Amino acid sequence: MEWVIANMAPLMFGALVLFLLFGYPVAFALAANGILFGLIGIELGLLQPALFQALPERIFGIMANDTLLAIPFFTFMGLILERSGMAEDLLDTIGQLFGPIRGGLAFAVIFVGALLAATTGVVAASVISMGLISLPIMLRYGYDKRLATGVIAASGTLAQIIPPSLVLIIMADQLGRSVGDMYEGAMVPGLVLTGLYVGYVVLITIIKPSAAPALPPEARTLRGSKLLLRVLTALVPPLVLIFLVLGTIFLGIATPTEGGAMGAAGALILAVSRKRLTWQLTRQAMETTGKLSAFVIFILVGSTVFGLTFRAVDGDLWVEHLLLSLPGGEIGFLVVVNIMVFLLAFFLDFFELAFIIVPLLAPVADKLGIDLVWFGVLLAVNMQTSFMHPPFGFALFYLRSVAPPAIKTTDIYWGAIPFVCIQLIMVALIITFPNLVSYGDEHQKELQRMERDGTAPPPAGLDTLIPQGTDDEQSSDNADLLKGLQGDAK
Structure with a gap:
């Protein structure tokens, strides 16, 4: 029993992995592990029964989280756009535009x-739309099967990293950071990754x-003015x-x-303008x-139950x-974490990784x-590979x-491998060139860093506003400044 008490955290994590390998739904595996080990901890005297009294408040906190409202808005927007034919129009038009050059369809x-x-932020909508529309055309005009399938699957997964990505919303919630900052930080890496895909096709x-x-x-x-229009x-x-x-x-x-709400409304307006909005759609x-x-x-609730017990047994x-x-x-930590996330992505999708792994890694990264x-953003780019991994990638x-x-299925798998390698190159680029992820006010970020390190300057007071000079000049300026401040107060 002493050994069990001393190793409760690794036992709990190992049991979770075992549940997932048996194929149990992630949300219920998380919650069941949290409750099971919580009861074992209470029975062994390691935990207090009052521990579970914190659960209702945490679950209501999830329900009251305004940030999570963005998920249904962006999902609805993506589904309406996908079904309103926007992807079809875009593929046809840009295909005509790039048609005269080699690799134009790609x-x-x-x-x-x-x-x-x-515009959509939904991987399934992008991959299915482009697979239905562009894949038959690419095959008809002699494209290599592996290149065609790889380009479609990889381009669809750009919805993971280019805002408004759902995974970035989840990451911001789990890391306690602004969704806007996450979106701004991910924009340049998303565009660079798109450029790497283009470079591969050129090669x-x-x-x-x-x-x-x-x-x-x-x-x-389409040619000339018709193509321009x-x-x-x-x-x-x-x-x-x-x-x-x-x-x-x-x-x-x-x-x-x-x-997200404006995007959903805009998607409905676009669908109406195309006369494709129906009650069934x-x-x-x-x-x-x-x-x-x-x-x-449900996954978030399950991870909350798991996290409550895991932290109570000092798992963090x-x-x-x-x-x-x-x-x-720091470099050793980043290398090991990215290798671990890459391997876990063979078996878990990005939602599960974000809810299970990120809360465990964030405190260490902050420290x-x-x-x-x-x-x-770095983890989001890495998690993108979870959609492309043979044999379990959802995009495949x-x-x-x-x-x-x-x-053939093997064509899709072989076509995905070069693009998984490109995604890993993008992970290495972000680690090597951290300024690729740029967001917010640099001065404000520096103050946050100094505050975390305990080297932040004291708050600006009245004495910091007073200009420096000779004693006589300073006394005169101080008096004028104080009179001005008193007048403003009155």
């Missing part, structure tokens, strides 16, 4: 994936031109919607929740949004001591002086469900 898929990511067109041919002249039906009418509405959602958040006009979008939101909240201290003792300091917004399953019979 470039179109990448750019449309980035635009859909900035393929140089090494193996037959893998990504240009569209033949008969397939390019089509580009304007297809691109302007989503760009306006992007500004409506992200621009207002970055400018401080709206909170992420309000931005709206009902399907609402049902899917409700299911996804319930899924997220166990993890902290384990990670702080790693060789290499090492790592900026938590930067750390959150989404693509398999809509791919024609000519595409």
Whole structure:
């Protein structure tokens, strides 16, 4: 019994891993572990029965969390846009625009994936839309199967890192940071990752031109003014919607929740303008949004139950001591954590990783002086690989469900591997060049760092406002300043 009491935290974590390997739903595995080990701790005298009295307050805290309201708003927005035909119009238009160059359709898929990511934030919607629309066309004109499937799956996962990403909302909530800061910090890495995808396709067109041919002249039906008009009418509405959602958040006009609400309203307006909004479409979008939101909240409740008991048995201290003792300091911590997250992503999706792993890693990162917004963006890029890992990547399953019979599952898996490597290169770039994640006011971040280190200057008082000079000048200036302040007070 003494050994069990001394090793309660690692036993609890090991039991959770065992439950997950047996295939139990994550939300219920988390909650069951928390309650089971809480009861064992009470029976052994390690914990007090009053521990579970904190649960109702924590669960009501989740229900009252305004930040989480952004999840159903952005999900609903993405589903409405996906079903209103925006992806189809964008792919057709940008495909015509890039058609004359080698790899044009692949470039179109990448750019449309980035635009859909900035408007929908939902991986499934992006992958399924592009798989249905662009994959048959790419195969018809002689694209390599592995390149075509890899580009579609990878471009769809850009919704993980380009705002308004759902994972960034969860990360901000778990790290105790602003969603707006997370969005701003992730924007440049998301664009750089998009550029790396484009660079890979360019490299393929140089090494193996037959893998990504240009569209033949008969397939390019739009030219000149007709193409220009089509580009304007297809691109302007989503760009306006992007500004409506992200621009207002970055400018401080709206909170992420309000931005999500405006985005959902904008998606409905776009669907009405295209005459594609029907009661059936709206009902399907609402049902899917409700299911996804319930899924997220149930996992969050389960992780709260697990976290309550885990911290009560000093599990956070166990993890902290384990990670702080790693060789290499901050760099050693980042390397080990990213390898661990990459391996766990083979078995867990990003929601599960965010709720289980991030709360354990954040205190250690904070103690090492790592900026938590930067750390959150780094983990979000790494978690993106969870959608691309063979054999369990969700993006691969989404693509398999809509791919024609000519595409084998092995083609999809082999096509995904180069893009997983590119995502890992992006992780290395963020670690090597931390300024890629830039957000907020630099002066304010420096004050927060100094406050955390205990070197923050004292608050500005009246004496810090008084100008310095000779004694006579200072006395005169002080008197004038005090009179002015008294007059303002009156």
